[in-house]
Amino acid sequence: MSEPTDDELLLLQNQLCFALVTAARNIVAIYRPILEPLGLTHPQYLVMLALWESAPLSLGELAEALALESATASPLVKRLEADGLVVRRRGSADERRLEIDVTNEGWALRERAVTVPRQVMSRLGMDAAHVSAVRDGLAPFVGAVTL
Template sequence: MATDDELLLLENQLCFAMVTAARNVVAVYRPILEPLGLTHPQYLVMLALWESSPRSLNDLSHALALDPASASPLVKRLEKDGLVERTRSSADERRLDIGLTEKGRELRQRALEVPRAVMAKVGADIPSVTALREALKPFAGATRP
């Protein structure tokens, strides 16, 4: 059983481990995503759109666990780069749908190597990454089945 003093050691803090891990994970992705012309947040947007496109900004924001004000600049940058386009929804003219362009769909093929490159860089395999991801779900607020 840990003593009170041990509970307050920086190295024993879950929050510290998660913050440093998050920073380091982004650093691992950076050189892998650079040849694709994507930042890590832009990569996450593209992943969500490769799963389902077109999507409303609210739907996309929800999928990314971001508020729309944070997702909007990412979408605008991807649109400027020719990877996505915003169009009026056919179901509701007030809503803008975000969809992939041909260039955005083609980028998916090149992105297929990203997960393997990340795993190779950190010396992990699919089962260990899956176990880690599952262990983090309670902390990440993941509610999807």
């Protein structure tokens, strides 16, 4: 196979950014009807996943885990708090630290959310190994931006 020309490299269909953005939009669209009965948006689902894994977390720790700015994570946390799924409170060891923790209602939601990954795999027609291979193939792009 020969090296593509500059003109070929400039075609929309050859753009990595276009393929990734399109794939991301389509994946979120697959999640939407699965998450709707749980009362979660896709970004809220990601926040809950991080908290189910490591709660309590400070807002900064949560934002870092999700590769978001704190200013972006904060409204998500406030909405989840209004829905009764998380609570913000001062840390017992350090009162300056505002911790975000999962409520009993939030933990109960986890029991309902446990089926989400398999539902997504089913809609994609992929098994766990295939999903892992695709996810691992994206690893070079995760955190690759240096400003």
